[in-house]
Amino acid sequence: MGPPDRAGRPVRILQRFLLTLRDREERLRRVLEVSRSVQDVRLIPGMLALWAVSAAVTWRSFPHVLALGAVGGALTTVLLAVQRTRREPDRSRGGFLNTALLSSVILVLGSALGLIRLMDPVGSSVIAAADAGAVRTVELVVTGPAEPSEPEQSPAEGDRCGQGCMATAVLQRIGDRGVSNPVVAQIRLRCSTACPHDTLAVGTRLEALVRLSRKPERPGRLEGTVLRAPLVLQAPSRLESFLGGIRTSFLQRSAAIPGEPGSLLEGMVLGERSRNGPGFIAVMTSTGLTHLTAVSGANCSIVFAAILLGARSLSLPRVPAAAAGLAGLGAFVILIGPDSSVLRAAVMSAAALGVLAGGHGARGIPLLCVSASCLLLTEPALSLDPGFALSVTATGGIVLAGRPMARLLSRIMPYGPALMLAIPLVAQTACSPLLVLLQPQLTPYAVPANLLAAPLVAPVTLLGMGALLLLPVSTVLGEMLFVPASWCTTAIWGIARSLAELPGAVLDWPPGPWGMATMASLGVLECAILWALAHPGKVAAAYRWLHRSLARNPRRGALRS
Incomplete structure (x- = not known):
């Protein structure tokens, strides 16, 4: 038996390490795998009908609510009569009639609840x-x-x-x-x-x-x-005082971090915005990072996804893992404070990531519609809240295009970082037309800023939450998590400030529907460019096909002349 091959030992260690990374990559793909079924959009008209009724209730417009209820009642009567007279079953026509009937019934019930609210003395x-x-x-x-x-x-x-x-x-x-x-x-x-x-x-x-x-x-x-x-x-109460003491200890420690990085840390972990100055808000707005100044859907999604992935890595089934993620998200909301904006962000993020936990892609849009409808029934004033509209739009974009974008990016990078970059990219692209409608300006560096800051958001959220829980118990252990979290917020602020100082950070954009349409077209063009970069072979094949088609054209002689 010969001596051991010491020269080949580093090579074997590197091979085992690469195999481990590949195994984790495949496991992450299986955990987040969602069936590529067609999205079920039958609840979207009902959600929009309830949105319209909630807006009329918020404006305290009794005639509009009554008119919407009358329209819904008339549509319900007509659709029921059409269904009774229909002899030959047609699946496509029947599905359309059922969708329209469901929307009209929701419109009637929502109008009835709105009238009850308006008649409250x-x-x-x-x-x-x-x-x-x-x-x-x-x-x-x-x-x-x-x-x-x-x-x-x-x-x-x-x-x-x-x-x-x-x-x-x-x-x-x-x-x-x-x-x-x-x-x-x-x-x-x-x-x-x-x-x-x-x-x-x-x-x-x-x-x-x-x-x-x-x-x-x-x-x-x-x-x-x-x-x-x-x-x-x-x-x-005692529980609220206890949670308040935890938040106070974290704020006392973060007060030692001067300037904007400390303010950013307090906002991302606790939603505290007492230190946000006008200059800080201007920089974050010009780079599209305003959602990082407070607890948003991104933070809730990170908490939910971290618990979900941890439970799935322990070989728990999807349903118990999803239940653990929801329980952890509920505890996160209680710890931060059950503010309306935090509750809205938690519900929207749970709706988006619940699709990943359930493994059924077709349930994404119905789950989003049900969640948004429940929020509108609970608080109709959300119908006129731009933040709620942006949350619904971003969640819909993530549900529809989050995984396809991650698959595109995974052709040039590992799947984990691709998914981490795909979520803010899709959310920013989906929200851009609505943002332009609210404020007619273009922030060209918003997408690069979100892509650069995306890898740092999860460490800030998870390390900050760990420091929040450990600081009252052990200062040493809390500092071990607090210091890296502050480094990440310093890096995020450096990214935002550097991009905000570049020329053309904020450009004028056409206001109104025309600006919204042009921004939507720009988003489609961005997605097409990313698809082309991820599929160079298909682009080359399409170019060759187009060249052959033009070559076979009998009018090519006229074109040459």
């Missing part, structure tokens, strides 16, 4: 008081973290509110009448410097004298300006 009195700018004594519960508020000139009192704070709250009682209508439940509370920041802790029940108002551009959101220091009726 308490809700109507609250809206009337807000439109009149009346002063009322209200009882409310704080549901969102406090943020800095801009100075405001009080029209009645004549005093100027200083740099105070603002928080989201649920209106429980106005005067001596309780409020249960979700249309008027959410209120944006604005306090002056006389209102202590600790008073607006999440879970605190307050009694305050406020001036109600409602902006014309945001009719679904009530605002209340506190005229004097509110009275604390009930402190947060």
Whole structure:
């Protein structure tokens, strides 16, 4: 027996390492494999009908809600009569009739619920008081973290509110009448410097004298300006105090990070935006990274996907793994704070990644429609919220084109990084037409900025959450996760600032429907270019076919002449 081959040992180690990477790559493909079935789009008309009814309810337009209900009732009657008179079964025609009938029924039921909301006397009195700018004594519960508020000139009192704070709250009682209508439940509370920041802790029940108002551009959101220091009726519960202590310890540690990287870390981990200055917001907006300034669907998707992949790597079936992911996402929402924007992001991300867990591609759009419809039924004011529209659009883009884009990119890179880059690329491309409609400007570096920052978002979210949980227990262990997370936010801020300083970072774009159509065409062109880069052989074959077709054309002589 000869001596061992020491020279070939490094080669064998490298081969085993490459085999391990290939095995993990194939395992990731199998975990995230979704059937390539045709998407079921039958629920989209029903969701759009409910969206229209919710918008009419938010505008408090009784005639429009009544008209939508009448149209739905007439369509339901006509479609039922057509179905009864139809003799020969036609699957395509029957499917269309069933889809139209389902949409008309949803329109009728949504209009009925909208009329019930509009006829609520308490809700109507609250809206009337807000439109009149009346002063009322209200009882409310704080549901969102406090943020800095801009100075405001009080029209009645004549005093100027200083740099105070603002928080989201649920209106429980106005005067001596309780409020249960979700249309008027959410209120944006604005306090002056006389209102202590600790008073607006999440879970605190307050009694305050406020001036109600409602902006014309945001009719679904009530605002209340506190005229004097509110009275604390009930402190947060033990669980809320415990969670508040965890958040406070993280904020105290992140305060040691100066400038924008610390603000970015607080926003991505806790949704805290108290340190966001105008310059910071301008840079993030010009590079399309505004969604990183607070907890968004990307953070919720990362938490859900991390738990899902961890459970699947332990050979758990899809259903228990999906249940574990949903439970972890629920715990994440409770830890961050059940704000309406966080709940919306969690629902949308769960709808998108639930398709990956279920393994059925055709269920993506129905799951998205059901999730969006439930949110609209719970809070109709979301129908006029641009953030909700962007969430639905981004989720739809991820469901429809996320995996195909990942397969295209996997031809030039491993599947894991391809999937990580495909999600922000598809989401940004899907949201660009709507963003242009909301603000007619072009941010050419938005896609490169999202592609460069995408590999750093997951480490910030996971390391930051780990540091958030470990800092109150062990400072040493918490610092081991906190420091790398701060490095990642520093890198993200460096990417955003460098791209924002390049020439042409913000360009004017045509406003209105024309700008929306041209931006959509640009997105299609980008996808076509990526497809061509991923399939050079098919592009060459198409070019040869086109050349042969032109060569066989009998008019080629005329073309030559």
